[in-house]
Each structure stands twice: as structure tokens, then as C-alpha cells.
Amino acid sequence: MKILVCISHVPDTTSKINFVESDTKFDVQGVQFVINPNDEFGLTRAMWLKENQGALVDVINVGLQTSESTLRKALAIGADRAIRINAEPTDGYFVAKQIAEFVKENPYDLIIAGRESIDYNGAMVPGLIAGFLDIDYVTNCTKLDIENGKVILDREIDGGKETLSGSLPLIIGGQKGLVEENDLRIPNMRGIMQARQKPLDTLEPFNFSPNTSTLKFHKPEPKQAVKLIDADNLDELINLLQNEAKVL
Amino acid sequence: MAVITYIESSNGKIKKSGFELASYASELAKQMNSSAIAVTINCSNIKEIGKYGIEKVLKINNDLLNEFNAKLYSDVIVQASNNFDCNRIVLSSSSDSKYLAPLVAAKLEASYLNNVISLPSNLNPLTVKRTAFTNKAFSDCCSSSAKIIIGLSNNSFGLVENSVSVIEEDFKVNLVNSNLSVKSTEKSSGKVSIADADIVVSAGRGMKGPENWNLIEDLANTLGAATACSKPVSDMGWRPHSEHVGQTGKPVATNLYIAIGISGAIQHLAGINSSKIKVVINNDPEAPFFKAADYGIVGDAFEVVPKLNEKLKEFKLQNS
Ligand SMILES: Cc1cc2nc3c(=O)[nH]c(=O)nc-3n(C[C@H](O)[C@H](O)[C@H](O)COP(=O)(O)OP(=O)(O)OC[C@H]3O[C@@H](n4cnc5c(N)ncnc54)[C@H](O)[C@@H]3O)c2cc1C
Ligand SMILES: Nc1ncnc2c1ncn2[C@@H]1O[C@H](COP(=O)(O)O)[C@@H](O)[C@H]1O
Numbered sequence: 407m408k409i410l411v412c413i414s415h416v417p418d419t420t421s422k423i424n425f426v427e428s429d430t431k432f433d434v435q436g437v438q439f440v441i442n443p444n445d446e447f448g449l450t451r452a453m454w455l456k457e458n459q460g461a462l463v464d465v466i467n468v469g470l471q472t473s474e475s476t477l478r479k480a481l482a483i484g485a486d487r488a489i490r491i492n493a494e495p496t497d498g499y500f501v502a503k504q505i506a507e508f509v510k511e512n513p514y515d516l517i518i519a520g521r522e523s524i525d526y527n528g529a530m531v532p533g534l535i536a537g538f539l540d541i542d543y544v545t546n547c548t549k550l551d552i553e554n555g556k557v558i559l560d561r562e563i564d565g566g567k568e569t570l571s572g573s574l575p576l577i578i579g580g581q582k583g584l585v586e587e588n589d590l591r592i593p594n595m596r597g598i599m600q601a602r603q604k605p606l607d608t609l610e611p612f613n614f615s616p617n618t619s620t621l622k623f624h625k626p627e628p629k630q631a632v633k634l635i636d637a638d639n640l641d642e643l644i645n646l647l648q649n650e651a652k653v654l
Numbered sequence: 655m656a657v658i659t660y661i662e663s664s665n666g667k668i669k670k671s672g673f674e675l676a677s678y679a680s681e682l683a684k685q686m687n688s689s690a691i692a693v694t695i696n697c698s699n700i701k702e703i704g705k706y707g708i709e710k711v712l713k714i715n716n717d718l719l720n721e722f723n724a725k726l727y728s729d730v731i732v733q734a735s736n737n738f739d740c741n742r743i744v745l746s747s748s749s750d751s752k753y754l755a756p757l758v759a760a761k762l763e764a765s766y767l768n769n770v771i772s773l774p775s776n777l778n779p780l781t782v783k784r785t786a787f788t789n790k791a792f793s794d795c796c797s798s799s800a801k802i803i804i805g806l807s808n809n810s811f812g813l814v815e816n817s818v819s820v821i822e823e824d825f826k827v828n829l830v831n832s833n834l835s836v837k838s839t840e841k842s843s844g845k846v847s848i849a850d851a852d853i854v855v856s857a858g859r860g861m862k863g864p865e866n867w868n869l870i871e872d873l874a875n876t877l878g879a880a881t882a883c884s885k886p887v888s889d890m891g892w893r894p895h896s897e898h899v900g901q902t903g904k905p906v907a908t909n910l911y912i913a914i915g916i917s918g919a920i921q922h923l924a925g926i927n928s929s930k931i932k933v934v935i936n937n938d939p940e941a942p943f944f945k946a947a948d949y950g951i952v953g954d955a956f957e958v959v960p961k962l963n964e965k966l967k968e969f970k971l972q973n974s
Contacts, residue, residue, distance in 0.1 A: 417787075419901050419902070419920065419921045419924075420920055420921070423787045423790040423791050425791075432787075443902045444902070498756075498766070499759075499765065499766070502756075502760075524787075524788055524901055524902070525786070525787060526786055526787075527768070527769055527785070527786060527787075527788055528766075528768065529752050529755075529756075529768060530755065530756040530759065530766050530768070531756075532756075533753070533754075533755070533756025533757050533759075533760070534756045534759060534760045534766075536756075536757065536760070537728075537756060537757045537758075537759065537760020537761055538760050542725070542832065542833050542834050543724065543725075543757065544724075544834065545724075545752075545753050546749055546753070548895065558837075562749065562895075562896055563722075563749055563750070563839070563841075564748055564749050564750075564847045564848070564849035564850065565841050565842060565845065565846075565847025565848075565849070565850070565896075566839065566840045566841035566842055566847075566896065567839075567840050567896065568836055568838070568839045568840075569836070569837045569838045569839075569840075570834050570835065570836055570837060571834070571835055571837050572833050572834040572835070573833055581902075582895060582898070582902065582903070583895050586889075587889045588889075617765040617797055617798075617799045618765050618767060618795055618796065618797045618799075619795065619796055619797075620793045620794070620795050621781065621793075621794040621795065621796055622793065622794045623786065623791050623792065623793045623794075624783075624791060624792040624793070624794075625790075625791055625792075626789075626790075626791070626792070626927070629945070629946065630948075632934070632944050632945070632947045632948065632949065632950040633948065633949050633950070634944075634949075634950050634951070634952065635949060635950070635951050636951075637951050637952065637953030637954075637957070637958050640951075640958070640961055640962050640965045641965060643933070643949060643951065643962070644965055644966065644969050646949060647910065647931070647933070647949070648969075651910070651930075651931045651948065651949075653852075653853070653909045653910040653930065653931050654910075654969070
């Protein structure tokens, strides 16, 4: 079984969000970049399939050279090979076209991406790839088991979960649940040493253009100070919620 | 060039978010001097959409569509929008609609702009405001594609009443069954889901242990609210994963978010920031959540929550 894990290179969740160049670009100054949390769950699940079912695991990123640190980390966690498509990941359409074209030339049985990336929150890359390649797709995936080519998955739905069965090839949008938080892999010394010997191939992008563009970013308006209400005066809270906030 | 929207239903009835979506689609159509069409699947109370300005409703009744299937549902939307030559497609931000949206986008070679929170500020190129960085910022995005899908953020637009008489039309679709099939569905029955709730009561590690969640559930029951929790609470197995809200959990965009014993870490706030009114109950006046809240109570949750619940019960009795 060949697995491709799509890795998005995103600012750490604690990052301060600021913009530069007249609010047209994200300010990377002092920002730590990490593997998108949803992709980390998928990558760890892929490691499990590698160790228990002999899968080969490649990771792919569409990004500039700055994302190589993130790909090296994925190799240190245990991926066999990394591919970087050398282009700025301007929008989800562009990224999905790049990955879909790559997969047309290099087929995989299973493609694991994240439900969404935490920077631009597109929630579209895996679904677009599925649409472009006409392969089955399940997102918000919280469980993935494969036996003799048969796939059993859980999908989180509003207010519960759904269990699905399907077959390969397949693409998923994964999230927490694919593996437990405590089982997430962190690179160890041996992994980091081995990663240096593993292939990290850089490919030039296929000829597609983004179909959206971002004109300007805004930061939220500063918030008004909180109204503190005495714990002995809960009637006041109810009054404010009813008459001022009008939410009761 | 009409606007088309897919109005979700559950058990044959339009979901509440469907009326907001209908409002948005018909206001968008007005802006474009056009009209709005709604796609409904196995749905019965269609007339009600007319209250929000939708003039034509397509009725699709097909047994293959009894259960949600992203591929089949996206095929329906693609066929309907092609048939009526619709270049603007409005979808909700429910998990189902977010699932099918990119499939529709790929089939139609359309642009997909999601997390949209307002009507376009410009129609050509279509320019909308969306949230980015999980609610830590906003962006103005545009697209010049011929076809564009707008994913509307829940609770960001509200309802706009504009009664019209609805033309209902049966619409036949061609469907090829998909490889993926649903084996079982587990829904916490009788409970409000976070996505559909007007009020969410959420609690964190300050509740000390799962045995104390009856306080949270009682309060939620009184308010008709959904329950939610912080990430460590679901990681420790005190509550199901599906209740975990925040940047790496579910987003919450509700009218009232009540946070109990939650410190207000940046990742938590990111996910709930687009809720309209935030109330925090925490015994530490320095808890960062107070900076993000509208109303705050410094106090012990174990005393405040039961008292608040009693008062709200009285309030509900008087106002029902
Ligand atoms: C990559 C990453 C992603 C993350 N994503 C998320 C996410 O999506 N969602 C999320 O929630 N977290 C997320 N976190 C975790 C986040 O950083 C915090 O650790 C977490 O939100 C804290 O949860 P808490 O507020 O329940 O617990 P704590 O931080 O321990 O806070 C408990 C609070 O309860 C108060 N308290 C204690 N006793 C009482 C009492 N008797 N009455 C009233 N108040 C009391 C305390 O004063 C304190 O403020 C993420 C972290 C990382 C690293
Ligand atoms: N630049 C990228 N390179 C590789 N994979 C990506 C990239 N951007 C997004 N993805 C994948 O697509 C998922 C969803 O991203 P998005 O559609 O941007 O929210 C992510 O979790 C990744 O798995």
C-alpha cells in the first residue's frame, strides 16, 4: 500500500497574528511554523499503517523552501520520502491542482490530508483533489482502519458520528481521533539522524494559476472591557443578557 | 445568471441555518438583479423558504438520497446549477455542506470562498469578507472565476424577511451510486448539537472531573443549549471528542457562549471568538478569558452555576 500524506506548513497555534506590506501579507517575523495539527494526526496514523501493514509513506507539501524544515520533521517522524512542489501555496485551488497532477503521475492507494489547515482555513484541498481525480473522499475523519483493501472510517457529523465503509483508492480529511493526542509522534534523535539520509525531492510546479486572491487582511476590532457582575447578583446578569445583549 | 443555494433539512424539515442561508442567497440575488433558487432534498416544509425571498424551490426526492452522501449530494447541486445556469452557489458551514462544497467546486471548476461573513462589497470581481487564521483575523478575498461558491459562516448574516410566493418544481437527477456507504450513525438523541445551538454552555478543567458535569448539563437543559468543553477535558476523556471546541476542535459561532472554568487559552478563544456574546465564570480574576468576554463573574463555579441555574429556571417560568 502506498500512502501520500499532505502536509501544510502553518504558524504555531500560539502565534501572534500580524500583517505587513499594507496588510496584504502575514507577518512571519518571530513566528514558529509547525505541521498543521490535523495533518499530524494523519501522519501518525500513516506511521501505524506503515509499521503494522507495511505501507510506504510519502509526504508532500506545496510551498517554498521555508517549508523544508516541516518536511524534515515529517521524515524524522518516519515518512519514507518527502516531495516539495516549489511554489507559493496561494490558495486551496492552486495547492489541490498541484497535488492532483502529481498524483496522476504517481498513483497512491490512500491520500491523507487534514480536515482544514489552521491558517487560511480553506477546508478544501482534499475535497478538490478528490473531485479532480474522481476518487472517494471522506472528511472530518476520526477513525481509519484498512483490511484487505476494505476501509472502515468514522466521520464526525454535527451532533454525533457516522461509520462508513469504502474501498481504496481513497482520500481523507483527518483530524483528532485518527490517533489519540498522547500517541502523536515526536521526532527522536534516531529519527532526526535518519531523516538526513532520506530523499526530499523538489519539483517545479505544474502550470495552473490560483482562482482567488486576498486583497487585504484585517485584525478584529479591540474588544470593550468585560462587564463584571457580582457573584451574589445573578439577577443582574440575567437582566443584562435579556435586555442589553438580547440573547435570552 | 441566478443564485442557487442548497438548503439542508433534517428529518424532512428545513434546518434553522437554512433560513439564514435563504436570506443571504436572496439578498445576493437582489444585489445582482437576479433571482434565487433553492435546492431541497427529501424536504417537506418548502413554503417556509418563501418568507426569506426565495422564489423557486427545486424538490428532489430520491431514495438514494435518504442518507447524506457527499458525492451524490454534490452531484445534485452540480446538475441543478448547470440546468438553471447558476454562477453563484451559496452553501452553509455545516459539516455536511463543508464536505460537499469542494466536490462541487472541482466539478464546476468554480472558486470556493468559505467562512464568508457578509454580502459582497463588490460584484466584479466578487469580493467578500471572510474570517482567517481561525477567527484571529479577517480578510477581503476576491475571485474572477465564472462560477463561485460562497460558504456562509453560521450566524454571521442573520435572517432577512421578504415574503414572496414560491414556485415549486420537481427536479429529476441522474445518480450513480457511490462506493462509500454509511454503516451506522450515532447521534446523541434529544441533545442540541453545537452547530445548531443558539446557546452553548462550555466547561473546562476548572470543573475538576467528569462527575461534576451534571451542573453543566442542568444549566444547558434550562437554556436549551448545547454542551461543549475545552481540549484537555476531551483529551482526558471527561467528555466526548465531539464536544471539544477551539482552534483544533469545532468552531462555535453562537449567540451566547457561556464558559465555565475555562482559562481562555489563545487556541480556545480562536475557535469561539465569532460567538456574539461571551459570558465567563471563573474563580481567578486574572484568567485571560475575562479579556475576551462581554460579561464576567469572578466566583466558584460550584456555587455560581447551580444558583444561576435556579434563577434561570425562574426566569424561564416567568417568560414562557
Ligand atoms: C496545538 C494546540 C492546539 C490546541 N487547541 C485547543 C483547542 O482547540 N481548544 C482548547 O480548548 N484548547 C486547545 N489547546 C489547549 C490550550 O492551550 C489550553 O491548554 C486549554 O484550552 C486549557 O483548558 P482549560 O481552560 O479547560 O484548563 P485550564 O487552563 O487548566 O483552566 C482551568 C480554569 O478553570 C478555573 N477554575 C478552577 N477551579 C475553578 C472553580 N472552582 N470555579 C471556576 N473556575 C475555576 C481556573 O482559574 C482556570 O482558569 C491547544 C493547545 C495546543 C498546544
Ligand atoms: N500547501 C500545502 N501543501 C500540502 N498540503 C496542503 C497544503 N495546504 C493544505 N494542504 C492539505 O490540505 C488540508 C486542508 O487544507 P485547507 O484546504 O487549506 O484547509 C491540510 O490539512 C493539508 O493536509
